[in-house]
Amino acid sequence: SSSGDTSDNPLDGEKAEAGTVVVGSNNFAESTLLADIYGEALRAKGLKVGYKHNIGSRETTYGLMKNGSITVLPEYNGSLLAYLDPEAGQESAEAVNEAVKAKLDKSLTLLESSPAEDKDSVSVNAETAEKYGLTAESTLADLKDIAPEMVIGGSPEFQTRQQGLKGLETVYGLKFKSFKALDAGGPLTQAALTKNEVQAADVFTTDPTIVKEKFVVLKDPENLFGFANVTPLVSKEGLPQEGVEALNAVSAKLDTETLLDLDAQVQLEKKDPLDVAKAWLKSAGLD
Amino acid sequence: MIRIDSVTKRYPDGTVAVDRLSLEIPDRSITVLVGPSGCGKTTTLRMINRMVEPTGGTILLDGEDIQRQPVTTLRRSMGYVIQNAGLFQHRTIVDNIATVPRMLGWGKQRARERAAELMERVGLDPSLAKRYPYQLSGGQQQRVGVARALAADPPVLLMDEPFSAVDPVVRKGLQDELLRIQDELGKTIVFVTHDIDEAIKLGTMVAVLREGGRLAQYAPPAELLSSPADGFVEDFLGADRGIRRLSFFPSAALELTTDAVVPADAGAALITATKAPHLLVTDPDGRPLGWAGRDELTAGDIRTDRLLPYGRPFVPGADSLRVALDCAVLSPVGWAVAVDGGGRVTGVVSQQTIGEAIRAAHTAGRADEEKVAG
Amino acid sequence: MIRIDSVTKRYPDGTVAVDRLSLEIPDRSITVLVGPSGCGKTTTLRMINRMVEPTGGTILLDGEDIQRQPVTTLRRSMGYVIQNAGLFQHRTIVDNIATVPRMLGWGKQRARERAAELMERVGLDPSLAKRYPYQLSGGQQQRVGVARALAADPPVLLMDEPFSAVDPVVRKGLQDELLRIQDELGKTIVFVTHDIDEAIKLGTMVAVLREGGRLAQYAPPAELLSSPADGFVEDFLGADRGIRRLSFFPSAALELTTDAVVPADAGAALITATKAPHLLVTDPDGRPLGWAGRDELTAGDIRTDRLLPYGRPFVPGADSLRVALDCAVLSPVGWAVAVDGGGRVTGVVSQQTIGEAIRAAHTAGRADEEKVAG
Amino acid sequence: MTGFFDIPSDLQHSWTGLIGLHMREALLPVAAGLLLALPIAQLCGRFRWLYPPVLGMTTVLYAVPSLAFFVVLIDYTGQTELTVMIPLALYSLVVLVPAIVDGVRSVPDETLAAATAMGFGPVRRYLQVQLPIAAPAIIAGLRVATASSISLVSVGALIGNQGALGNLLAAAQKYDRPELAVNAVVTMAVLAILCDVLLVGLRMLLTPWMPRGGTRPKPAARRAEITPEGAVR
Amino acid sequence: MNVLNFVNAFFSDSAHWHGYDGIPQRFWEHLQYSLLALAVAAAIGLPVGLLTGHTGRGGNALAFVANAARALPSFGLLVLAVLLIGFGLLPVMIPLVVLAVPPILVTTYEAVRSVDPAPVDAARGMGMHESRILFQVEVPVALPLILSGLRSAAIQIVSTATIAAYVSLGGLGRYIIDGLYQRDYEKVVGGATLVAVLALLTLAVFWAAGRLAVSPGVRRR
Ligand SMILES: Nc1ncnc2c1ncn2[C@@H]1O[C@H](COP(=O)(O)OP(=O)(O)OP(=O)(O)O)[C@@H](O)[C@H]1O
Ligand SMILES: Nc1ncnc2c1ncn2[C@@H]1O[C@H](COP(=O)(O)OP(=O)(O)OP(=O)(O)O)[C@@H](O)[C@H]1O
Ligand SMILES: [Mg+2]
C-alpha cells in the first residue's frame, strides 16, 4: 500500500508544474486525509495531481498557496479567518466564508464549505476535570480562576494565534501558568494530557482520542474558535472548473460524523490515509 | 652481582630475541652489551628489571632469583635510563628527578633537595630546575634522565642506548660525565649500545651479542681488541683495533729524553753539542715552539720563524700510549712532545721508543691474560 | 664549477645563517660541508639550487649566475638527496626513481628502464622495484634517494646529511657505495654532514663551517688533519688526527723485508741464519701462521702451536699507512705482515720502518703544500 | 497497513524510493563540500594566517543547529531539497577543511623539499605529492562528513517531508507507529555503515602505499576521524 | 530579510527576557540538558577510553562501536525513544549521549595511545604501578587531546540539544521550533544565535580548562 505511484516527484521544484494540481496538507493526520480525499477526487476527474504533504503550520502553507507552490489545501474556514483577520467576528459559516474571501490574496479563493466541522478546542484531561468538577457542560469561562494553576499545551503556533492563547486571554481573560509547545493535536498532545504534563490542551474536536481518553471538551460560548468547516482553499488560476466541481461535490458529502469515522480509521485502526480516502470516495460514488 | 644464567626469551610471535645467554655482571663496574640492531640487547636489559619476563633460565641478583621479589620493589632498586631520556614532559626538571623518592614516600622538601644535589652531580645548572623538558637540549635532557635514575640511590643502573640520540660532541661529554659519576658512586651499571667505540670507552666488561641473541664474546675491552673471538667480533670491532687498544696502556712509563730539548735562546754551543737529529725548541717558560731541523743545528742558530710544527703534545701521566703514538705520527720528525699539566715540556720521545713501549705492554698484557687463564 | 661568492643569508627573523661565505667547488669531485649543528650547512646547500635565496653575494654555476636560469631548470640539473631520503611514500620505488625523467618528458618505458639501470647501479635488487618505500629498510630507502637524484644524469648532486639516519654499519656501506658510484660517474657532489669522519672519508675538499655560517677552513682532508687552521677546527677534528691522516698515505712504498719470513717446514739452518729478532712462520702456501720468538730461533725448531699471533696483515697496494701502522701496533713483535690479495705473505715491515715512511710522507706532503702555497 | 515496510502514502515514496532520496540528499552535499573544501584548504595552506579565522568561522557554523539553518533557508530556497542540502554541505565543509589542511600538512618536510628540489612547481607538487599523501586524512574526513550528513538529512522532516527516511520518523509519530521509526533509524544506520565501508575500501584502493595491518594510520588521518568538528585545536 | 535585524529585534524584545519562555530560562534548560548529556557520555567514554588506551587492547572493537554509534541518527533516536519510552528527559538524553560518546571514547583512546612510549617505559622501569602510570604519566600528557574530544562532544551536544524542543521539552531549540511553526524568523535566528553563543562559551570554558589543567610542559609543544 505504499504509494510511490501517486506522483512523479512533487518535491522537485518550487512552482507547481504546469497543468498539475498540487494538493498540500499540514502536518497532522486529518489534514493529510483530507488532502488525499481532495486529490483522489480530482484525479478521478482525470486531472493530473501531485501532493505536498506534512508541510507544517498554516503560517507556512498560506505562503506556499500565495506563491503558487500549492494549488489546493484543505482548510477550516473560521480558523483561516482568524489567521487572516484576528479581530473579525464569526456569526455564521457563510459570513465567515465571505469575510475570508474578502481578506484572501487575490489569486486565492475558497470553495464551498462542507458540513464537516473540526474545531480547535480547549480540552482538559480526566484528572483535571475531576479535580475542578469540569463536565461536558463547562465553558471556557469556568477556567477563569483555575487557569493560573494550569499548564496549557498546543502546537507552537497556538501560542501566538488569535484562535489560541491570545484569544483565550482577550476573550475569556484566561491567563495560564505556562504554555507547553506540543504538536497540532497529535500524539504529543494526547500523551501530555494523559500524563497530566499539561492540564488543558488544544485538541481538535474530531480527534478520536477525546472519547478514548475521556478528555473533557470545554464549551466556547464566545465562539473564539468560531467556525471550522472543512473548506478547500484553492488557487484561482491553478484549478480548472471541473476540479472546482469535483471538490464541491466532495464537500457536499462530507459531514462531521463521516470525518470522525475516517479519522478513527487512520488514527486508531492505522489504515493508510490514501486507502481510507479512496475507499470513502468510492462508497460516496465520487470516484 | 647480577648473574644471568642461561636465559632465553622467545616472544609470542616466535622471535627468539635472546638465546641461552649467560653473563656474570660484576658489581661496581660498567658492563656493556653491544651488538648489531635486533640482537637482543634491549630484551636482555629489560629482563633484568623484569620489564620482559624470560621464557627460560634465571637471573640472580646478589644470589637471589629476581622472580622472588615484588616487581615494583625490584624496579625501584634499579635506575633505568633510556634514549631521549623518557622524561615526563608535564613535570619540571626537579620534579622529574624527584619522582622515585616521592614514590618511596620521601617528603617534598627532602626529595627536592636530593634532586638539586643530583642536578649538580650530573652537571646541570641549578637554574634549570624549574624548567620543563622541552626547554632543555637533548644532552641536558639525557643528564636529567641519569639524575632521575640515580635519585633513590639504587645500587644498579640499567642504561639502554642512553646517549645515541645526541650529536657526537655532546655524546662524548656525556660519556665522560658518566665515567666521572661512576668513579664517585661506584654503581653496578649495565649499559646497552650499538656503538663499539662507546662500549670500549665505557665498559669494564663488554659483552658482544650477535643476531639471535647469542653471546659472541664477553671480555674486557682491551682483550676484545687484541683477541677477538671470531670473525664476527673482529668485523664488529672495525679497523684500527691495534691503535685503539693502545688506549688501555698508560704512557707514564715512556722513557723521555730531554737531550733534544733546547730553549730558543740557547747558545750555539748547546745546540751543536746535541746528538739528536732534531731539536725541540721551547720558549723561556719551557713551552714547545717547534722542531729545528739539521740545517739549523749545524748553523748553530735557531730561527723561530722557520721551525717545523711540533704537532700536538701529550701528557705522560694522563694520556695513553695511543695519544703518544698519535703525537709521534703527527710530528713531522717522528718524535712526540711530552708536557706537564701546565704545558711545559718534560721531554720528547721517538716513535721507536713508543713502539718498544707498545711491545712491552703487549708482552705484559699477554702475561696477565695467561695468568688469568691459568 | 660552482663558485660561491661572498654569499650571505639572513633569515627574515634576523638569524644570519651564512655569513659572507666564499667557496670554489671543483668539478667532478666531492666537496663536503661540515660543522656543528646550526652552522648554516643546509642553508648553503639549498642556496645552490635556490631553495633558499641568498640575501647577499652570488653563486655561479659554470661561470653563470644561477639567478639567470629558470628555477625549475636549474633544479632539474641538480640531484638532491636528503636524510630519510624524502621518498614519495605514495609511489613505488621504480616510480620514485623515474620522477624527474618523467617530468622531463621521457616516455614511461624509457624512464622505467633508466630506473632499473639505476637501481642496479646503487646496489638495489630489481625485485624491490614494485615495492613502496615503507617496505624498504632505511639503508635501502637511502639508496633509492641516491638513484632518484641520479635519474636524469644531472652534472651536480647536492646531498644533505643523506646517511645520518641509518646505523653505523649501513652508513659505512652507503659511503663506500657513494665513492664507487662517484668513481664511475664523476659528478660534482656537494655533501653536507656533521660527522667529521664522514667528511674526511668522502671529501676531496672539506669546508669546515663554524657557528654563524662563517668558513673556518677549506682544505683537502689530509691538510685539514695535519694543519688545522685554529683551535675550533682542531677540536672539531677530535683525537687521533695524526693516525687518521695516515689514511691518505699509501703503503705501497713501504720497504718490505722477506728475511724474517720462513715456512713452517724450514730447516734449522735457515732459521738460525736469520738476523731478525722474530721470524714470521708461514704455511706451505705462504700464508702467515704466527711469529716465532727468540727462544725458538735459537732452538732452531719451530713449534707452530707456540707461535705468537700475527695480529692482522695488510695489503701494501690497497691499504694505507694507517692500516700498516695499526697492524704493526697490533702485532706483539711490532712488525706488520704484508700479504697479497690472496693472503700470501709478501714480506714484513717493522714499526720503525713504517715510522720512517710516515716521516717521509710528511716531508713530501709539506713540500706539496709549499708548492701549492708558492 | 502496520507492517515494517508499509510506508504511509503521504510520504510519496516507497521504502527504496526513500533510500534513494536519502542518499541523494546526504551525499550530494558531501560531494559539494569536498569540491568547496579543496580550494579553501589550499588557500589555508598557502596563507597560514587564514587558517585560524576559517577554523573559527566554521566552528561557529557547525554549532548552529541544522533546523535553524533549514528554517532560515526556506525563505530563499523554498521547501525543497536544496534547503536541506545547503546546510549539510556547509557542515561537510567544516569537517573537510581541517581534514585536508591537516592531511596536506602531514606530508613530511623532507618529501616536500625533495619535490621542490626536483623542480616540481607548486601546482604539480600539490596535485602529485601533497594531495595523494593527504588522501587517507581526506577520506577520514569524508567518513565523518558522510555519517553526519546521513544522520542530519532526517531533520529535514521538520520542514515538511524534506527528510527522506526522516519523514518516516514524523509519520511514526503522526500515526503512532513506532515500527516506522525503527525502520528509519535502522535503515539510516545501515546506510551510514555501508557508506563507511565503501569509503574504507576506497582508501585501501587509493593508498596501496600505506603500511597494512597492525600499523596505525598517520596521525592526521586519525585526527580527522576523532575530532569531527576538527576545528578549534 | 537581514539576519542581523532579526537578531537585533529578538534580543531587544523585552518579552523574550523573562518568564517560562524567557531567554534565561531557556538558556538554563539548554545548559542543563547539555551538561547532563556530557556528564553521562563522559562517564561512559572516559573510563573505557582510558583503559583501552592504556592497555592498547580493544582498539579495533572500540573503533567499530564508535563508528556504529556515529551512524545512528540523533533525530531518529529521539523520535524512536519518545515513541518507545514516552516523554521526559530520558528520550532526549539517549540520542545526545549516543552522539557524544564516540568522540570522547575514540579521542581518549587515541590520546592515551599516542603518548610517547618512552616516558611510560621509564615510569614502568621506575616501578610505578599501572594505575599510577595511567594517571600520573599518560593522562597529563594526553590531556589536551582528551579535552579536545570532550570539547568536540560538548559542541555537538549543545548544537543537537535543540531537538529536545521537538518533543516539547524546553531549551533553546524551543525558539527554533516555535519560530518555524509560528513563521517567526526573529525567534529562529535568535535561538540559533543563542546556541552559537553557548557553543562559543563552551569553547571558552574548554580553553580555560586547558590553560588550567594542562601542564605548561605539555602545552608548549
Ligand atoms: N615485543 C616483541 N614482540 C616480538 N618480537 C620482539 C619484541 N620486542 C623485540 N622483538 C624482537 O626481538 C629481537 C631483539 O629485540 P631487541 O629490542 O632486544 O633488540 P636490540 O638489540 O635492542 O636492537 P636495537 O639495537 O635495534 O635496539 C628483534 O628481532 C626484535 O624484532
Ligand atoms: N627558515 C628559517 N628561518 C629562520 N631561521 C632559520 C631558518 N632555517 C634555518 N634557520 C637558522 O639558520 C641557522 C642555520 O640553519 P641550517 O639549517 O642551515 O643549519 P645546519 O648547519 O644545516 O644545521 P643542522 O646540522 O642542524 O642541520 C640555524 O640557526 C637555524 O636555526
Ligand atoms: Mg634496543
Ligand SMILES: [Mg+2]
Ligand atoms: Mg642541516
